[in-house]
Amino acid sequence: xxxxxxxxxxxxxxxxxxxxxxxxxxxxxxxxxxxxxxxxxxxxxxxxxxxxxxxxxxxxxxxxxxxxxxxxxxxxxxxxxxxxxxxxxxxxxxxxxxxxxxxxxxxxxxxxxxxxxxxxxxxxxxxxxxxxxxxxxxxxxxxxxxxxxxxxxxxxxxxxxxxxxxxxxxxxxxxxxxxxxxxxxxxxxxxxxxxxxxxxxxxxxxxxxxxxxxxxxxxxxxxxxxxxxxxxxxxxxxxxxxxxxxxxxxxxxxxxxxxxxxxxxxxxxxxxxxxxxxxxxxxxxxxxxxxxxxxxxxxxxxxxxxxxxxxxxxxxxxxxxxxxxxxxxxxxxxxxxxxxxxxxxxxxxxxxxxxxxxxxxxxxxxxxxxxxxxxxxxxxxxxxxxxxxxxxxxxxxxxxxxxxxxxxxxxxxxxxxxxxxxxxxxxxxxxxxxxxxxxxxxxxxxxxxxxxxxxxxxxxxxxxxxxxxxxxxxxxxxxxxxxxxxxxxxxxxxxxxxxxxxxxxxxxxxxxx
Numbered sequence: 001x002x003x004x005x006x007x008x009x010x011x012x013x014x015x016x017x018x019x020x021x022x023x024x025x026x027x028x029x030x031x032x033x034x035x036x037x038x039x040x041x042x043x044x045x046x047x048x049x050x051x052x053x054x055x056x057x058x059x060x061x062x063x064x065x066x067x068x069x070x071x072x073x074x075x076x077x078x079x080x081x082x083x084x085x086x087x088x089x090x091x092x093x094x095x096x097x098x099x100x101x102x103x104x105x106x107x108x109x110x111x112x113x114x115x116x117x118x119x120x121x122x123x124x125x126x127x128x129x130x131x132x133x134x135x136x137x138x139x140x141x142x143x144x145x146x147x148x149x150x151x152x153x154x155x156x157x158x159x160x161x162x163x164x165x166x167x168x169x170x171x172x173x174x175x176x177x178x179x180x181x182x183x184x185x186x187x188x189x190x191x192x193x194x195x196x197x198x199x200x201x202x203x204x205x206x207x208x209x210x211x212x213x214x215x216x217x218x219x220x221x222x223x224x225x226x227x228x229x230x231x232x233x234x235x236x237x238x239x240x241x242x243x244x245x246x247x248x249x250x251x252x253x254x255x256x257x258x259x260x261x262x263x264x265x266x267x268x269x270x271x272x273x274x275x276x277x278x279x280x281x282x283x284x285x286x287x288x289x290x291x292x293x294x295x296x297x298x299x300x301x302x303x304x305x306x307x308x309x310x311x312x313x314x315x316x317x318x319x320x321x322x323x324x325x326x327x328x329x330x331x332x333x334x335x336x337x338x339x340x341x342x343x344x345x346x347x348x349x350x351x352x353x354x355x356x357x358x359x360x361x362x363x364x365x366x367x368x369x370x371x372x373x374x375x376x377x378x379x380x381x382x383x384x385x386x387x388x389x390x391x392x393x394x395x396x397x398x399x400x401x402x403x404x405x406x407x408x409x410x411x412x413x414x415x416x417x418x419x420x421x422x423x424x425x426x427x428x429x430x431x432x433x434x435x436x437x438x439x440x441x442x443x444x445x446x447x448x449x450x451x452x453x454x455x456x457x458x459x460x461x462x463x464x465x466x467x468x469x470x471x472x473x474x475x476x477x478x479x480x481x482x483x484x485x486x487x488x489x490x491x492x493x494x495x496x497x498x499x500x501x502x503x504x505x506x507x508x509x510x511x512x513x
Contacts, residue, residue, distance in 0.1 A: 228274035253321040292317035309386035339416035
């Protein structure tokens with residue numbers, strides 16, 4: 001046997017063996033596939049049975065729930081039917097009652113109609129009798145009915161005029177006797193019903209620290225921290241030998257508050273350097289602006305004032321950080337508003353309008369710009385700008401007599417402003433200094449020739465000068481008021497402004513003997 005034959009036989013044997021192996025493997029795989037298929041079919045049957053059981057259980061549960069719901073609905077329907085039956089019974093009873101009353105009303109109507117026929121007949125007879133009597137009277141008096149009526153009306157008019165004039169004179173006399181007493185009663189009652197805390201403002205704030213070591217950190221290397229803080233806040237920071245305290249000095253309370261809060265955050269945080277200082281000051285300034293708006297909103301809600309422009313609310317909030325001669329401006333505005341409301345109620349006016357005008361009367365003291373205008377006129381312009389009503393704008397502008405008063409709100413605001421500013425303890429001024437300032441005002445005006453009397457009124461805000469009519473003429477009174485105003489500006493220190501009114505009157509007196 002040659003080698004080729006051996007190779008062919010080997011190849012054939014190899015192919016036959018591979019074929020047998022393939023057939024054996026296919027048989028085994030087919031057997032496994034059949035067994036896996038049977039197992040899968042068995043598992044599918046089990047799962048199918050389980051699912052059917054679950055579905056059946058859910059169906060039964062749903063069926064039970066539906067039966068319960070149907071039972072509940074049937075019960076409600078039954079209750080509704082019972083209520084309807086009861087209402088039907090009540091309505092039937094009411095209908096019977098209405099029918100009975102209708103029958104009674106028809107009977108009464110028939111009776112009244114019969115009585116009306118009788119009354120009409122009697123009225124006709126009475127008219128005939130009156131006509132006969134009128135004709136007899138006209139014959140006796142030789143006057144017609146119209147002429148007699150005119151004469152009677154004229155006589156009644158004259159009598160009514162006489163009685164009315166007498167009544168008016170009596171009222172005027174009584175008003176003159178009781179006006180001062182009634183005005184004092186209203187003012188005193190208004191003051192007694194309004195009580196606010198007295199808060200005295202100043203121009204420095206003391207910032208307390210835990211130890212003097214922090215002072216060095218606040219000052220920084222070569223003073224760079226304190227310079228950065230002063231430049232960012234606009235507040236002078238005084239670091240001296242006072243133990244555990246740093247003084248913040250500025251006339252603007254908002255700046256002082258920003259500097260105080262910024263210092264507190266820097267000291268608490270511990271990181272103090274120029275970049276951090278600028279960041280904290282900017283953050284605190286934003287917080288103070290938000291606090292200003294929140295304060296304005298809270299104030300208007302407390303006072304029951306609604307519909308204010310957002311910018312007016314912000315201006316009201318800024319009043320918290322302003323003072324007028326030591327008196328906190330927001331407290332003064334709130335007190336004035338409450339006084340205005342009480343006084344307006346006593347006088348029969350609208351208390352809400354009065355309270356609104358009282359709260360806004362000093363908004364000209366906290367402008368964002370500083371125009372050359374008195375604060376009353378500036379406040380009036382701001383109120384007009386933000387669509388406040390004309391009577392409220394006039395009350396704001398007229399509370400220091402810069403414009404003419406056109407409504408009753410204006411004098412109420414003026415009086416309540418004076419009450420709030422002049423009451424004891426409201427402003428940082430001792431009684432002796434206050435009285436001395438009023439005496440100095442009066443003595444200064446008395447030093448001019450021709451002046452007979454002087455009166456400092458409205459807590460020193462107005463000076464009335466009475467001159468002799470035989471010594472000074474009308475032209476000289478104008479120059480005299482200007483001279484006195486200039487002298488007061490040059491020689492005296494006073495809060496706000498002082499109005500000088502020179503009065504010259506001529507009196508003619510004669511005696512009948």
